[in-house]
Every structure is written in structure tokens, then in C-alpha cells.
Amino acid sequence: MAAQSKLSLPSDRSLSVLLSRASSSYLKHRSKISRAVYLTLFVALANRVRNAVNEQKAAAARQRHRESSSAGKTTAAGVDPGRRKVELNREFFRNLFRLLKIVIPGVRSKEMRLLVSHSVFLVIRTLLSLYVAELDGKLVSALVRGKGKDFLLGIAWWMVVAVPATFTNSMARLSYHQCKLALQYRTRLTRYIHDKYLSQMTFYALGNLDDRIKNADQLIAVDVSKFSNSLAELYSNLAKPVLDMYIYNWQLSRNVGGEGLFAMALLVQVSANIMRVLTPPFGKYVADEARLEGEYRFSHSRLIDNSEEIALYGGHESEKTTLDKGYFTLIKHVNYILRRRLYHGMMEDFVIKYFWGALGLVLCSVPVFIAIPGVPAATLGDRTEAFVTNRRLLLSSSDAFGRVMFSYKEITELAGYTSRVSGLLDVIDDIHRGHFEKKLVSSASTEANAAILSGRGIVTEGTDIEFKNVPIVSPNGDVLVRALTFSVRPGQHLLIVGPNGCGKSSLFRIMGGLWPVYGGEVTKPPPEEIFYIPQRPYISRGSLRQQIIYPDSTLDMARREVTDSDLFGILQTVGIEGIVTDGWDEEREWREVWSGGIQQRVAMARLFYHRPKYAILDECTSSQDLATEKTLYDTVKSLGITLITVSHRRSLWTYHDNILQFDGQGGYVFTKLDAEKRLKLEDEKEEIELQLRAVPEMERRIEELEAVVRERMAQAEAQAEAEAEVEGDEEEGFWTPHPGTTDGVRSPV
Ligand SMILES: Nc1ncnc2c1ncn2[C@@H]1O[C@H](COP(=O)(O)OP(=O)(O)OP(=O)(O)O)[C@@H](O)[C@H]1O
Secondary structure, rough: HHHHHHHHOOOHHHHHHHHHHHHHHHHHHHHHHHEEEEEEEEHHHHHHHHHHHHHHHHHHHHHHHHHHHHOOOOOOOOOOOOOOOOOOOHHHHHHHHHHHHHHHHOOOHHHHHHHHHHHHHHHHHHHHHHHHHHHHHHHHHHHHOOOHHHHHHHHHHHHHHHHHHHHHHHHHOHHHHHHHHHHHHHHHHHHHHHHHHHOOHHHHEEEEEEOOOHHHHHHHHHHHHHHHHHHHHHHHHHHHHHHHHHHHHHHHHHHHHHHHHHHHHHHHHHHHHHHHHHHHOOHOOOOOOHHHHHHHHHHHHHHHHHHHHHHHHHHHHHHHHHHHHHHHHHHHHHHHHHHHHHHHHHHHHHHHHHHHHHHHHHOHHHHHOOOOOOOOOOOOHHHHHHHHHHHHHHHHHHHHHHHHHHHHHHHHHHHHHHHHHHHHHHHHHHHHOOOOOOOOHOOOOOOOHHHHHHHHEEEEEEEEEEEEEEEEEEOOOOOEEEEEEEEOOOOOOEEEOOOOOOOHHHHHHHHHOOOOOOEEEEEEEOOHHHEEEEEOOOOOOOOOHHHHHHOOOOHHOOOOOOOOOHHHHHHHHHOOHOOOOOOOEOOOOHHHHOOOOHHHHHHHHHHHHOOOOOOEEEEEOOOOHHHHHHHHHHHHHOOOOOOEEEOOOOHHHHOOEEEEEOOOOOEEEEEEHHHHHHHHHHHHHHHHHHHHHHHHHHHHHHHHHHHHHHHHHHHHHHHHHHHHHHHHHOOOOOOOOOOOOOOOOOOOO
8 A cells, every 4th residue: 555655646756757658658659559459359359259150050060960860859949948958159049039029029119119218218327427427526626626616516516417317317227117128028928929829729739749848837927927027127237237338438448548448358358258157057047947946836736726636535645745846856956056156146246346346446547647748747636536537437337347247147047038938939839830749658669650640631621520541649659540430420420439548539639620630531510510528527717607608708699699598598408597696797616616517517508508510528428317418418409419429328329320439459330320229239238248247156156066966976985885894794793882882782874
């Protein structure tokens, strides 16, 4: 300190002379030095760009090599989006640009207006800060020189400037613009995703036919929001410091000389590069954390969805283990990130606050120590003013630079969210193109199955339902039936039977367009002409009316000219008019209010409301007694609806004309169904089966009886032999006393 204060004294002539000589020689060669410095900078920059391009080319080549070695298994996304590598590379910028186009759709959009007004406030704020820095210098200078009037005037002006400065500060600062922007981004992105997610049955395919996305709900509800916040925050945290850096440094370079500033910038750049190398991949950490959060949340929602079953099984301990495991995996990861952040924060603090702070002070001292020739020596007041202004500028500039540096962490976090959200969009687009990716089970790996899986069938619209050589393939790649051919014409009711898991419901999934058609030809009427009632009735949210007309809206109902009293009539038909207690607008959690049987009848009521051409009834009356089932089926037929029924109940045979019978081994029979004849045959068959079932018991009884007979025969033989022996003895004059007798009386044998 002592040495420094000594150096700064103007009386230290020798040093001043030395410095002024150095500076005059520096000024003499200033333009040459500048040229050399800028040339060096340019060469360094060009080298960095060339290296970056080479790196990208090498990465692309590596990626191509990876893709070609796993041909046929890659997707548009390439890697499982939940786990793909998160880096600040070309892919990140491509993805970010794609999302930016969604969240800021045009120059006239609301988001653009918000961004522009935000930016304007940011510029005004920086210019005002610049002005305040100068004012501060003048005030301190007036203080040092003892100029009271100047000082008071300065203070008054300071207060005047404070009014617009405060307003711009609060407008430019985070809260208002940033939150508004984040909300706008989220709305745009959510709408965009909802449009795609709920079109072409994508929500079904994402969960059932493709396993690249694990928790789509988490991605849409949480990650989109985090991405939007992160993007809005980044603009505030990056745009302002970059602008500050530019303006402050420009002003500083005017005050202290461009080369000094450049030298300092070079040092800062080197240390920043070192820091960047040492910065952990926070983007990947964030993406992993979001994935683990999703998995943990999903375990909880599964517990809630199946609470009754789990409670009845007494499965709470097993569920607790699953939940604990999910939670601790997440927490372990969060703790790991925290530790990495701690070390990284310490390094950042040291470099940015202390090392760069010291560099800044050295820079501020330039005009103090170096007297510029031709320029009159500065007075103490001038030097103070210059120092205070420069120091303020420098503090703001280094603060801005620090924030740019810190924002690297935020950028990597944004990269994490960008990767997850764009991963979801990639997979959705892929599904829309008809490309699915799912880990196939072993049976799918046979060549014959692979050939079926690689094919695609034809789907056409018609009045009948017809399948010609269509394979039924499960999403796991299991070929349930190689080539199925059958047809349903209006009025020709079809019954489908077969063992569990043979592919009965899968047929409807293909018919409904949920599963791809891997071959053959499918003809089917437009979707609105087929109504499907599944095994488990779906009860939606909303009013009682909405339950009956689902998926129609009340507007559709009005368009169909159906009234509430018509609905009541339908409920009477299915025998549940009692559920209307508080009017049609009553809203409750109907799934919990109604029993399974009532839910099935509500599903049938929907069918009577929609009155389609074809009704697919997939075991949907299993909880009904025979009399109710009869009423329901009679009503369906009386409405002219053609039935396609899956049921094991013989009582339903009489309602059908054709039968499609699967054997569960990949074979099937499609034929006319003469219910009466078939029932008779079935009765006879059952009788014979009953008799056959008794055969083993009869055989066992025969064996038992044979054993008894054999035993009796053996006993009789033994007795005969004994008698023969006794007779022989008598003839020879011997007699044997009978046991228990002593009188020598002969006992009869
Ligand atoms: N989303 C899915 N992902 C993977 N495999 C599936 C999926 N849905 C069904 N499967 C499989 O397809 C096969 C046929 O199922 P399907 O539901 O068609 O049987 P089903 O004949 O209707 O049986 P059930 O009489 O028990 O209802 C089963 O092995 C089943 O595991």
C-alpha cells in the first residue's frame, strides 16, 4: 500500500518521467501497436472459428457413423430424448431456433412487441447509468475541490435524474416484462403441443406404441413452463449485461485507451475459457433432474389411480419401497448437482470478483499514472473525477461481464429444457409420420415377424367393415394372427370369441386406427359411424349431461336436436334414470360416485345417444344380469345398429349372424353363426365333456374294485388250502386241541 501511494504522488519525478516517456513512445507507436493487436485478435478469432467448424464436422461424422452402425433403429430424435446428451452445440441452437419460431411466431406478434419494449427500457436504463456514473464523478470532484455550490447543484440534478431512472429500472428489470414474456412463451408452446399431442391419436401412440418418451404429462406441464421461464430469464440476464458491457467498455476505452481495455479483455477471456472448461455440464444435470422428477411424480399418480386395488391387496409396503426409491434417486442427483454448484461457485467468485476486480483497478489507474504528452497535467480534482467515473463504469462493466459469465450456467440449463421439449416435439413429429420405436420382445426378432413388421397395409373408407389378409401385431412386435380376413356388413351382426390375449380387442385397435396396419387391406366406414364401448367404461370429467353425450359437446347435442328429456328417456331405457338427482348440470367425480355396473349402463346410454351404424361392444355388459343385458341388446338391434360383440356369454349368441373365432395359436375361423344349432351342439358337447370328465373317476373306481376282487380271491384260496390241510390230518388220526381249549375237544375250523 505504502509503495502504491508513493507511486501515485506527483513529486515522484523519476517515475513520472519514466512513465511519461513510456507513454509518449507508446503514443508514437500507438497505431502500429493497435494494428498488431487487432491483427492478433483477428487471427485468434479465425482460428477459433476454424477449430469450431472442424469440431462440428468431426462430430457430424461420428454421428453419421453411429447412425449407420445401428441402421433402421434411429429416429428423428436419434436418441431417447429423456437421456440425450445436452451440449451447447449446433443441435442445441437448431432446437432453440425451432422453439423460438414457435414462441415468437412473427415480428408483429405480442411476444416481439414485449421483447422490443423490454429492450428499449434496457437501453434507456444503461444510458441513464452511464450518465449517473459521470454525475457521480463530478459530485466527488466538487467535494474534493470544496466547491459547495457545484456539489449542491449536482445533488439536485441527481434527484431529478432519479425519477426517470427509477421508472426505467423497474420496467427494465425482471419482474414485469420477464414474467409476461415467460407466460406468453408458455402459452404459445403449450397450445402448439396440445394441438399436436391431441391429433392423430398421438397421446395414445406416445404411451403405447413408442417408448422414447416416458412421462409426456411432466414434459408438457412442467418442462415447458421451465423452458419458458428459462428463456425469458436468459434474455433479461443476457441482453442487459451484453448491452452494458458494450456501452460501458466503449466509454471506458475512450477514458483509459482502447488497448489497455483490450489487454484486460484478453486476460479476462483467457480466464473465462479456463472457467468454461472447468464448468460441469449443468444442462445435462437439469435434464436428468427433470426426468427423475417426472418418474417420481408418475409413481405417485399411479398410487392415486389404483389406490383401491392397492389398499385391498395391502400393497402399501411395496408401493412405499417404489416411491422411496424414486425419491432417493432424485435427491441423490439433486445433492450431486448442489455439490458441483458449490465448487463451481467458489471458482467463479474467485475469478470474477477478485481476479477481474484487481485487473479493473489496474486499468482505472492508467490515466492517474500515465501523463499523456501534449495534454496538460490533470489536477487532483480532475483525476478524482476521472477515477470515480471510470471505477463506476468498470464496476458496472465487470458486473455485466460477470453476469454474462454466470449466464453460461443458465444457458446450459436452458439447453437441458430445450433438449427435453424439442425431444418431445421430435418424437411427436415422428409419430405423425407413422414411425414408432419400441423395444421389441424376443419373438419379434424372427425373420418372418420382421418381414411383417416392415410392411404397411392399405386403409380405405367404405360402408362395410372388411379385413383382407391383415396381420394383427401387438406393439411389442408379437404377431397374434398372420393374415386375418373377415367382413361385417350392415345388419350382419358379428360375434368375436377366443381365449384371453388372442387379439380380440387388438382387432378394434386396428379398426380404430390406434395400431398401424402392417399389411393387407382394411376397409372401414368413417370414424363417426363406429362407436366403441370398451371393457372398462371411461367416465370423463364434467356435468352429468356430458357423461351421456361424451365425446359430444352441448353444442353438438343441440345440433343433433337432442333434448334433456330425450336423454332422460335413454336413461330410462338402460334403467338408470335414478342417477339424475340434481339436474343435468350437476358436476361430480362420477367415476367414484357410480358402481361398475352403472358405469357400464352409462356407456350403453352413450351408444343410444350417438346411434352409430356399427357398435363395438367389447365385454361391456359383463357386470349386467341376463335380463338387463337382453334389454340392452334388444334396444341396440331395434335402433338398427350393427353389433360387433366380444363376449364369452352364450346368451348373446342369438343376437349375432356371424362368428369370428380365434384359437389363441394364431388361427381363426370366420363363419355363419346358427345360434340355435350351435347352442344344441354346444349342449351336446358339454354333456360329452361332462361324461368325459367322469371317465378318470370311473377308471379309478374300476381299479379299486379289481383290487378288492383280487384280495377276496386270495383270501378264498388261502382258506381252501387250510381246509385241505385239516382234512389230511384227520385221516391220519391226529387231532389238534383248539386254542383256548384244554379238554381235547375238536374245534370246528
Ligand atoms: N398397448 C400394448 N402394448 C403392448 N402389448 C399390448 C398392448 N395392448 C395389448 N397388447 C398385447 O396384445 C395381445 C392381445 O391383447 P388383446 O387385448 O387384443 O387381447 P384379448 O384377446 O382382447 O384378451 P382379453 O379377452 O383378455 O381381453 C396381448 O398379448 C397383450 O398383452
